[in-house]
Amino acid sequence: MKRFWPFRRKVSARTESVSLPPMAEAAPSDMTRLLRLEDEEVSAIEAARGRLVVIGMVLVIAFSALAVRAFGLAIAGDAGPAIVAEAEDLRRGDLVDRTGQVLATTLETYSLFADPTQVWDAAETAAALATVLPDVNEARLRDDLASRRRFVWIQRNLTPRQRQAVFALGLPGLDFRIEPRRVYPRGRLAAHVVGYTDRDMDGLAGAERAFNAALDSGDGRPVPLSIDMGVQFHVDEVLRLTMAEYRALAAVGVVMNVRTGEIVSLVSLPDFDANRPASARPDERLNRATQSVYEMGSTFKAFTVALALETGIASPGETFDARGSLRVGGHTINDFHAENRRLTLEEVFTHSSNIGSSLIALEAGADAQRDMLTRLRLMERSPIELAESAEPLLPRQWGPAEIATISYGHGIAVSPIMVASAFAAIANGGVYVQPTLQPVRPGETVAGERVMDAAVAQSVLDMMRQVVEDGTGRRAEAPGYRVAGKTGTAEKPGRGGYDRNRLISSFSAVFPYDDPQYVVLVMLDEPHGTAATYNYATGGWTAAPAAGEIISRIAPMLGVERHGEAGSNSELLRAALSPSAESLPEFTQ
Structure with missing residues (x-):
């Protein structure tokens, strides 16, 4: 039995060095000290938690600001002219003839863009898009898609049929943005009188230019012309x-x-x-x-x-x-x-x-x-x-x-x-x-x-x-x-x-x-x-x-x-x- 005593003494020593006296056996002075230690520990934990909450909020705000800035740069950095239409632009009034027939109006259309960093194969993607969008310059698009930019316009104001055809290709790195487009229901009829706008909905010719301020007044009311489309x-x-x-x-x-x-x-x-x-x-x-x-x-x-x-x-x-x-x-x-x-x-x-x-x-x-x-x-x-x-x-x-x-x-x-x-x-x-x-x-x-x-x-x-x-x-x-x-x-x-x-x-x-x-x-x-x-x-x-x-x-x-x-x-x-x-x-x- 003596051979086991050394082991027992070592265990007892370790227990005494790490354990606090039982509450029932502690002296009053020990009890006070224990309570004070517990209060300090709780206060420290609560303070740490408060600091973590503040730091977390700061990080959330900072990363949100960075995300907004990065998104803005991705959109506008390589996109050329501003493309996000303001509310006033969306409310550009219609042009109508003296009988109320619509000569010019605004419709929402889809515009196709790409993130070149997400495009798997620039040449293959450009060739595929050229088959459904005949107005696309394949060589130029291939170079754009091979760049390291984050935003490249491919074609704006697609027809519903063109948009569906692009969807059917299933190509990665492509997406659509909804944009307003000025359309002219009568086509050639009275085209010189009605005129047309640029992509930013500013009048370039005809009544679109002559009455640009009235059309962009923001109230959305149609602007009538003296033209009678029947005549x-x-x-x-x-x-x-x-x-x-x-x-x-x-x-x-x-x-x-x-x-x-x-x-x-x-x-x-x-x-x-x-x-x-x-x-x-x-x-x-x-x-x-x-x-x-x-x-x-x-x-x-x-x-x-x-x-x-x-x-x-x-x-x-x-x-x-x-x-x-x-x-x-x-x-x-x-x-x-x-x-x-x-x-x-x-x-x-x-x-x-x-x-x-x-x-x-x-x-x-x-x-x-x-x-x-x-x-x-x-x-x-x-x-x-x-x-x-x-x-x-x-x-x-x-x-x-x-x-x-x-x-x-x-x-x-x-x-x-x-x-x-x-x-x-x-x-x-x-x-x-x-x-x-x-x-x-x-x-x-x-x-x-x-x-x-x-x-x-x-x-x-x-x-x-x-x-x-x-x-x-x-x-x-x-x-x-x-x-x-x-x-x-x-x-x-x-x-x-x-x-x-x-x-x-x-x-x-x-x-x-x-x-x-x-x-x-x-x-x-x-x-x-x-x-x-x-x-x-x-x-x-x-x-x-x-x-x-x-x-x-x-x-x-x-x-x-x-x-x-x-x-x-x-x-x-x-x-x-x-x-x-x-x-x-x-x-x-």
Whole structure:
């Protein structure tokens, strides 16, 4: 038994060194010390816990801040322009026509991006995406995906079908972001009027640019335009058919309310799909109605005759010698359809005599001619809201040759909208009203400026009616609407002078003659004659019939009664001719 004692003593010693006396056996002084030790231990633990909670909260805040910053850098660091649309952008208002049809609206679309660090094989991914996104540049995308950036745009504003096709590929490292996109349900119809925006929803052209502030006001309310899409549809259709028939390079159509200045229709051909402006040619995006200037030919004779009446140079019935030709400043002026006789003031206008018009302007002088054109706003850009409004091209000097040629629309280049507005002033009793794309409320008074004596304006309008009844504009007559108008044919300038084989042919119409309400201007750029026109491509043969067809179609839609018809019949015709929503071009991807 002695051999086990050493082991027992060692165990006892170890127990005594690590164990506290039992509570029942401890002395009072030992009890106090034990309680004090326990209190200190608990306090230390609680303090440590508090410090750990504070440290944890600080770490959470710090790591949250780092995560937010890292996310922001991942999104914006390599993404180029800011892509997160603000609330105001999401509420960009719709553009609608005067009847409430939507011309431009905002939809949410999906945009595809990649995190190159998560892409397994850059070449394989780029090749696969190119099969479902044909607009993607495969080589450039491959280089982007092979980079070490965290964010790369692949393609924005995908169609639902494209998004599904990308999903089906099952490629890692790809994701989508929802972005707003401006869409144009009518596509090409009124594209030059409506315009388009950039990716950040800022207007770049047309009404999108002109009314950008109103569209981005933040209230989300639609912005109405004066355009009537039913009228626009028919003007567009007639112009396309006419342009094709005469193989013209371009065509323009304008319909304007003479009393309010409202532009009810504005067509410029060739045109473009407003949903894809980047894919259009520059000449397709060009708004020829406002942005291009042309020598408009004999339409200017309306202003020359007004000048004769206003200055007292001539009165109705007074004659001018239009025999032979006229030499002015080394230039010879001839009549296209020479009468070779003395012509009355009315005949100068009706038969469109260059010689008679030149004689009137030369007698009036440069100052009087400039004053008349200035009052009609033909010496400055059109005041329409569109930024695409061109300055006229004026002669460097205003000598006898310039006075003579300007009297019949050569030597000065203006936009079609400027000419339409000047004819609207004549139709409005000599009061000029600014052209506008903003609708006028019923009963609203529109302020205009008197630019011509009312009696003079009426006399010119009477002569315009004679042009349609007995002169060069007979093919513009629209039965029941008593059209008044003036033809215009101008040779286009080129190297070495004017080219008689390249014409600007036009017709400026007012209807109805008895109660003028609307101006219709049709212009064709380089039309070609046909067997039906005896190979003539002048305004009377090409533009005038188109104007008459347009008036026949749109007059009932505008509530203009046929001569002798009751209002109820007019309403029936309007309903019959107004295109339904189904017949108008729809937005398609």
